[in-house]
Amino acid sequence: MSQKRIVIIGSGIGGSAVGALLAHTRSYEVSLYERNKLIGGRFASYEKDGFKLDIGCHLIANCDKGALGQILRMVGRPDWVEWHYAAKPAPVINFKGKRVRFPKEIDALNLPPEDFNKIMEFYTKALSIPEAEYDAWDKRSVFSLMQEYTKNETVRAVFGLLSGVFFVISDKETPVGEYALCSKQMLTNRSTGYPAGGTGSVPEAYIKSIKTDGGQVFLSAPVKQILVENGEARGILLNNGQKVDAEIVISNVGNQPTVNYLVGREHYRPEVLARLDKYEYSKATSMLKIALDQPITDEKMVMFIDRDDLSVLEQERRDGIIADVLTDVMCPVISNLDPKACPAGRQLIIAGGGTHPMPEKPDQEWFKKLEASMFNAVKIIYPGIEKHVMWTTFTTSREIDNLFGENGNVIGIAQKVGQVGPDRPFLTDPCVKNLYHCSADSGMHGIGGELAADSALRLFEILESK
Numbered sequence: 001m002s003q004k005r006i007v008i009i010g011s012g013i014g015g016s017a018v019g020a021l022l023a024h025t026r027s028y029e030v031s032l033y034e035r036n037k038l039i040g041g042r043f044a045s046y047e048k049d050g051f052k053l054d055i056g057c058h059l060i061a062n063c064d065k066g067a068l069g070q071i072l073r074m075v076g077r078p079d080w081v082e083w084h085y086a087a088k089p090a091p092v093i094n095f096k097g098k099r100v101r102f103p104k105e106i107d108a109l110n111l112p113p114e115d116f117n118k119i120m121e122f123y124t125k126a127l128s129i130p131e132a133e134y135d136a137w138d139k140r141s142v143f144s145l146m147q148e149y150t151k152n153e154t155v156r157a158v159f160g161l162l163s164g165v166f167f168v169i170s171d172k173e174t175p176v177g178e179y180a181l182c183s184k185q186m187l188t189n190r191s192t193g194y195p196a197g198g199t200g201s202v203p204e205a206y207i208k209s210i211k212t213d214g215g216q217v218f219l220s221a222p223v224k225q226i227l228v229e230n231g232e233a234r235g236i237l238l239n240n241g242q243k244v245d246a247e248i249v250i251s252n253v254g255n256q257p258t259v260n261y262l263v264g265r266e267h268y269r270p271e272v273l274a275r276l277d278k279y280e281y282s283k284a285t286s287m288l289k290i291a292l293d294q295p296i297t298d299e300k301m302v303m304f305i306d307r308d309d310l311s312v313l314e315q316e317r318r319d320g321i322i323a324d325v326l327t328d329v330m331c332p333v334i335s336n337l338d339p340k341a342c343p344a345g346r347q348l349i350i351a352g353g354g355t356h357p358m359p360e361k362p363d364q365e366w367f368k369k370l371e372a373s374m375f376n377a378v379k380i381i382y383p384g385i386e387k388h389v390m391w392t393t394f395t396t397s398r399e400i401d402n403l404f405g406e407n408g409n410v411i412g413i414a415q416k417v418g419q420v421g422p423d424r425p426f427l428t429d430p431c432v433k434n435l436y437h438c439s440a441d442s443g444m445h446g447i448g449g450e451l452a453a454d455s456a457l458r459l460f461e462i463l464e465s466k
């Protein structure tokens with residue numbers, strides 16, 4: 001049987017995962033083109049002085065039990081990624097310098113008993129929402145539901161932090177249905193963790209799977225244009241002038257840049273463009289990577305909250321003020337999650353800022369302040385850490401933007417109220433035949449990389465049903 005020629009643009013989770021699934025059927029001749037020399041987009045990893053660093057990511061919501069692991073199982077290679085769970089010790093919240101295991105030690109937040117009970121009621125309510133009602137609940141924000149239970153600012157700071165960690169948006173934008181779905185999945189699976197060899201090992205495994213199944217992968221191969229004739233995608237044009245014919249084109253680049261730059265808006269109906277133009281991305285963040293000359297902790301994951309006056313903080317952020325201590329920091333101790341992430345006797349810690357807003361054109365000075373504010377937070381989590389720092393690397397959201405575009409945002413098109421469930425961007429292009437989209441933008445459910453993997457699983461189903 002002759003194989004259908006498929007071209008995939010981008011080696012992010014969406015592109016590499018759908019490529020692996022399609023190549024494995026042997027019904028498609030898969031060629032994937034990636035503009036960078038690194039594999040994996042926002043999930044990519046690289047090495048520095050024997051330390052394995054991720055461009056961005058640090059924790060995977062469900063590891064082998066989630067969408068990323070499902071793809072490996074579907075191609076018959078479940079052990080091509082080795083997962084380490086963030087357990088023993090479990091993740092901990094550091095609230096203003098005090099460690100709190102959540103929800104076991106929630107009383108350490110010094111909440112009035114009535115608020116403590118209200119949190120439990122909120123949680124019970126959110127987790128008991130039946131699946132069939134998620135779409136309806138997605139019209140409400142976590143903030144508005146929480147306000148019905150308690151208006152305590154400390155409670156909001158903790159739950160607001162989780163909205164930031166999951167979806168990289170504020171709790172005022174986070175839809176209840178998606179929040180409940182992702183929380184329930186994580187509580188059921190109990191498999192949050194990290195892949196050995198860095199987050200890049202996941203897309204690298206998918207790419208290896210494409211090649212093993214006869215597909216081709218080209219790195220440092222930027223695509224300039226998707227070739228469209230009579231309303232049908234016919235192939236791609238590379239920056240170097242080479243044309244590649246294809247019967248199907250899949251773009252992992254994101255819905256907006258694909259339409260705006262690779263296809264061209266002239267191919268789209270006005271109502272499609274109007275819908276697409278309205279979508280907003282999640283916020284961007286920057287990452288501080290800290291190499292230590294010796295292990296200083298056996299913790300695996302700390303979520304740091306320094307302030308509980310979120311309404312004041314929101315205003316400060318709108319005014320572009322960076323606090324001396326960054327208030328919401330996610331701090332995975334990578335080498336405790338993956339002992340091979342650094343040379344023996346050393347330690348690797350990463351700090352990532354939550355949902356801090358950015359000025360339109362942040363300058364070097366602004367990023368320097370952000371870096372210092374993030375490091376001050378780490379110094380509260382681990383007093384004395386500065387004595388053991390060998391070096392630090394700060395990956396700014398501007399660098400992420402330069403590498404992967406879309407303003408360097410973390411997730412893709414944000415899972416905010418009005419942009420989830422049936423309102424997610426399209427997988428099947430509505431105006432150009434044989435063109436499909438596969439990235440976190442067009443994923444339906446899940447956190448970060450799992451949202452992009454969800455997009456790959458759904459697109460695979462569509463293509464296989466044809």
Ligand SMILES: Cc1cc2nc3c(=O)[nH]c(=O)nc-3n(C[C@H](O)[C@H](O)[C@H](O)COP(=O)(O)OP(=O)(O)OC[C@H]3O[C@@H](n4cnc5c(N)ncnc54)[C@H](O)[C@@H]3O)c2cc1C
Nearest residue numbers: 010012014035041042056057058059223439440448449452
């Ligand atoms: C700082 C940061 C922290 C994060 N933390 C986490 C986390 O802890 N857990 C988690 O699960 N997720 C996390 N994420 C989110 C996660 O990384 C993304 O949601 C996911 O990787 C997006 O995958 P994607 O398939 O949408 O593609 P992307 O990663 O956006 O990849 C798209 C690919 O297309 C390529 N491309 C673009 N244009 C072209 C072109 N013209 N020609 C060829 N190739 C092109 C790009 O180079 C890129 O490789 C984080 C992201 C960042 C930035």
